[in-house]
Amino acid sequence: MRGSELLNKMDLISPQYIHAADIQPRTKRTGLKKWCAIAACLCLVFILTVPVMAASMPAFYNMLYTVSPATAQFFKPVQLSCEDNGIRMEVSAAYIHDNIAEIYISVQDLEGTKFDETIDLFDSYQINTPFDCSAHCILSGYDPDTHTAEFLITIEQWDEQDITGDKLTFSLRKILSNKKTYKGIINDVTLSDIQLNSTTQKVYPRGVGGSEFIEEYEDNPGQDLLTVLKPSDSICSPVDEVTLTAIGYVDGYLHVQVCYKDILKTDNHGTIALTYKKTGETVSADGSVAFFDDAGENSYEDYIFTEIPAETLDEYDLYGEFITSSGPIEGNWSVTFPLENADN
Template sequence: MRGNELLDKLERIDPAYIEAADTAPNKRKSVWAKWGTLAACLCLVCVLAVPAMAAFSPAFYELLYAVTPATAQFFKPVQRSCEDNGIRMEVTAAYIHENTAEIYLSMRDLTGKRFDETVDLFDSYRLHTPFDCTGHCKLVNYAPDTHTATFLVTLEQWDRQSIEGEKLTFSVQKLLSGKKSWEGTLDGVDLGGSLTSATQTVQPRGLSGDLFGSDGGKSVTVLKPGDAIASPVDGVTLTGIGYVDGWLHVQVYYADILKTDNHGSISLVNRETGEQIECDGSAAFFDDAGTGSYEDYVFTGIEAYALDTYALYGMFVTSAGPVEGNWSVTFPLENTAGN
């Protein structure tokens, strides 16, 4: 091709093609390819790291369980027994039927000193499952010769699907034992001669009965604690008797309930007929330290002039405090025979 002919051909080329040819190539595809490769690597790292982190990092396991319980339980290693603070916990048997599981777990005191037939888990146990469920735990046996308590854990899945093969984690932080019960008349208490008019408004930690309305107990008026009137047992003190808005209040203080679970009830007994009158409701509230609890037991229809007719009757449960530790087992929900 001659030079003049070449120039003539070039002059006929659309300028848009020339501009396009001069533009740098689009790098978007390669950029997205790099990000895709990086994302795949991160996913691989996560898949490889999750089992190890779930196994050795309780904090990571709890975080993962909060986001996706099924994934957390999938990677949680099976561990049917554990030991801490001289106490061994072990899964001994399980019965799975449809959406319900009944699991027996033993707690054995290897020192033989820390708990007895009154032992319970002090509401410190937790259930981790890959599904939504309801569950409860109760003591079913105590063997004094081996210092072993056996608990039955029962759980039921909400959507009534089969749960066999799923994995459950059961953990405990406290055991409460050495509980003592006291029941009887509070001798030496003069109901009519011990009245106080001092009251206060508190935020209750708990209410019973229907006396305080349906507002959820945002605030209630109770007796202001006074000096000890009687102490029938260590950890339990009668601190007030008086009227609030026409209702008789009898106030009892339970020391250090977060460690002892001290609790009880108060009733009135007619000295002449022996009739026992239960309270119509109660309001409980923490002390200033947030460790002990006051409880006002409320009686309606008891006039002040008739107080001498009645004696106070109490039922109380106390303990020395808990044994603390970190016990946790993880196991598949499958039928197993007891040992």
């Protein structure tokens, strides 16, 4: 289009359009304000709901704790006691000094029929802190009148940093109690008459005992399998859930094998020793190798004696110490409290 034609066409444009084009448009900020308001609402919702979610949704709390322990503990509300399955757990006292926290946790049987003085937390407890630490738990006392057990939890912060101003969550899932203890000579076994087992197998150990055997095993990183006796028919069962399954020699060492039933639920365990008939002297095992059965439920343990020749077996009696239980009491107990002196 030539210039003269453009001028002629412009004459056809309505004046109102020219006036409208001359007005400066006003920038609308309603969208930005709207999104700011939405963001503020979301932040408010997060602040208001996270504490509730952390308190009422263990899965959410665990997820948050995995991402940021400090954040998780910040949002975890203080709860000094809780009840479940007829059992009450409560924070009795706390003493914080330097990088060590000592906390007393009481566990009370409200029905008086759940547990006794043999109570054990079965390593099912969990301690959540916003800092790196090590901890252990021991039974410090039991009151039969109130059916209350007291446990001392000792927590030590790493790098010797002082513990100040943080919260701690102690949770518990299982309790063992009503345990039975057996100690004595196993009269059903006469070592001089026993048919020695010479059948062995290779196993992946779940545990190795005895300094000599532990050192040898750790010094051979490629040695994943260890040689033990292969279980045979039951020789005898000194107590329920505990069975002697083999006695024999492996590489010149006497092995006495015991099977503990369903240890993940019962924590059945014990030890085997020999007693010298003439003097009553006890000869402890020099080491042991423990391993699971194929189902991963029952645990076998070979107790190993390095200085007992086969021709001297008639000079000894077999001695055993065993602790068994009927199984755990399950529940969901959790307390959260500030790490400050609640009671000295």
